[in-house]
Each structure stands twice: as C-alpha cells, then as structure tokens.
Amino acid sequence: MIDILKVDNISKVYNKKVIAVDQVSFQVKTGEIYGLIGPNGSGKTTTINMITNFSKADTGEITINGLKGSSLAARSQFGYVPDELLIPETLTGFEYLSFMMKMYEVDDDYAMKELVKIFRIEDAMHSLIGGYSHGMKKKLQFIAAILHQPKLLILDEPFRGLDPEAVIIFKKLLGHYRAKNTAILIATHDLLSAQSLCDKVGIISKAELVEDGKIKDLLRKYSMNQLEDVFMAASGLSERGIEIDKVIGNL
Missing domain, CATH: 3.40.50.300 (P-loop containing nucleotide triphosphate hydrolases)
Structure with a gap:
C-alpha cells in the first residue's frame, strides 16, 4: 500500500x-x-x-x-462529491455526464450506463437537473466522480x-x-x-x-x-x- x-x-x-x-x-x-x-x-x-x-x-x-x-x-x-450540490441545473443528466466524460477523456460509456441503471435514474437522464431531487443530484455527482476511475x-x-x-x-x-x-x-x-x-x-x-x-x-x-x-x-x-x-x- x-x-x-x-x-x-x-x-x-x-x-x-x-x-x-x-x-x-x-x-x-x-x-x-x-x-x-x-x-x-x-x-x-x-x-x-x-x-x-x-x-x-x-x-x-x-x-x-x-x-x-x-x-x-x-x-x-481524484473524483470529488461535495456536500453542496453545485451542478449545472440547465443541463440534462445525460448532457452533464457526457460533458464529464469528455473532460476526463473517457470513451467507454459502459460504466455510466450501468451506474445510471443501478441508481434507478435512467428515466430522468433526459430531464433538466434543476428538476432533480437532492438524492438524484447526489447520485449523478457520484457517477460523475468515478467515471474516470x-x-x-x-x-x-x-x-x-x-x-x-x-x-x-x-x-x-x-x-x-x-x-x-x-x-x-x-x-x-x-x-x-x-x-x-x-x-x-x-x-x-x-x-x-x-x-x-x-x-x-x-x-x-x-x-x-x-x-x-x-x-x-x-x-x-x-x-x-x-x-x-x-x-x-x-x-
């Protein structure tokens, strides 16, 4: 270690x-x-x-x-999930995660799709983040934080x-x-x-x-x-x- x-x-x-x-x-x-x-x-x-x-x-x-x-x-x-949910609310969940993948130069979207499924937020991925609950925003931030391993x-x-x-x-x-x-x-x-x-x-x-x-x-x-x-x-x-x-x- x-x-x-x-x-x-x-x-x-x-x-x-x-x-x-x-x-x-x-x-x-x-x-x-x-x-x-x-x-x-x-x-x-x-x-x-x-x-x-x-x-x-x-x-x-x-x-x-x-x-x-x-x-x-x-x-x-590092990947970071802050206590305060400071994410762009005028983007959809899909747009936000796609942006994060591009920023970290992640090409394979397998992990993103699977994490979205297990957190049960796939139906909200094309809705604006501004309409998400606190828990949904937290899940989205966690996914974004670990996309680049x-x-x-x-x-x-x-x-x-x-x-x-x-x-x-x-x-x-x-x-x-x-x-x-x-x-x-x-x-x-x-x-x-x-x-x-x-x-x-x-x-x-x-x-x-x-x-x-x-x-x-x-x-x-x-x-x-x-x-x-x-x-x-x-x-x-x-x-x-x-x-x-x-x-x-x-x-």
Whole structure:
C-alpha cells in the first residue's frame, strides 16, 4: 500500500485571526477508506476544500499520487462529491455526464450506463437537473466522480439526503473501489457508517487533528466499544455528554 493522498501540516487562517485549520497532517493509502470526522465548524470542509484546491492552504503541503496538489495533473487523479450540490441545473443528466466524460477523456460509456441503471435514474437522464431531487443530484455527482476511475475518491457527507437503498448501493460501490485499490477519503457526521466503513479515521476538533489511526486501535486506546464514544472523548466533549445525559434523565 502506498500513500495516494499526503496532507502535511496544512493550515488555514481567515481574516488574519480566525484559525480554520491548524497544522493538520494525515495520509490515505491505496485500498483504504479514511474517515475525517468532527463537530460542525471543526475544519473538515475547509480541509477538503484545500485538498481539492478550492481553497489555498496558508502553510503546509498536499500531494496526490506524488503530484503537487495544486497542479492540473493532480486534479485529474481524484473524483470529488461535495456536500453542496453545485451542478449545472440547465443541463440534462445525460448532457452533464457526457460533458464529464469528455473532460476526463473517457470513451467507454459502459460504466455510466450501468451506474445510471443501478441508481434507478435512467428515466430522468433526459430531464433538466434543476428538476432533480437532492438524492438524484447526489447520485449523478457520484457517477460523475468515478467515471474516470480516479486514484483518489473524496466524498463530503456522501449519505446525506439519500434513501436507504441508495445508501446501501453507495457503500457497496465504496467497498468495490477499495478492493480495486482506490484511496477513499470521507468527511462525515455519520459515525456509525464511519465505524462500519472506514479503515482509519482522523478526528478534528477546534481546527486541530486530535486523533488519527485505525479504528480498532482507537477503540482500544480509549477502552471504548463505539466510535461515537471515542469521538466524544478525543474531541473533549465527555463533560458535555455527561451534562446531556443528566438533562435527558430529568425529563
């Protein structure tokens, strides 16, 4: 296994005083699913934005498959599904996927057709994306992200707004691409899915990566059975959890 994504001491400061990400480092290897988890405002999405080059890191370095993260060559190495569904709503689903295939120089449309079928969106492919539901847009973005068989797949809250069947299909596909040695980075609040899917996790709290490692090792370190409990302890939220339990117990 080799490091496909290397994040080395990256930081991001807004308005010269708001520290969004503070010296975060981690790696994602071939055939590995890495979960980036943390509370709202902890720095997950800012970290993803720096990796995907939507935002420039103030310090540190990012490499993707040995290439400088900001280079055009590096951008062709990953597929990205953002949390926000920013896709052209005046195109049809077919037009959008056809455009993405041309952009990535993909000639064989077999994978596109088969993925459209298993996600059950073939009847909508010639309708404008603007009329799609949230789940349909998410499915379309996922298909677009994997058409060129990227070395790295980056997913920000991939299961939000999906129906149960679509979540099952997503998870099966992630297992399939992991078996094909794709490196997968998932930023998520869904700790149960993270525990069942991910090989390793990084826990971000208050802009810092406070834990990083294999889930089984973190469970052992904190003497916990659930990733949720590790998350609370590593994020410094244990006292908050006790307070919440006390309030609920008095209801």
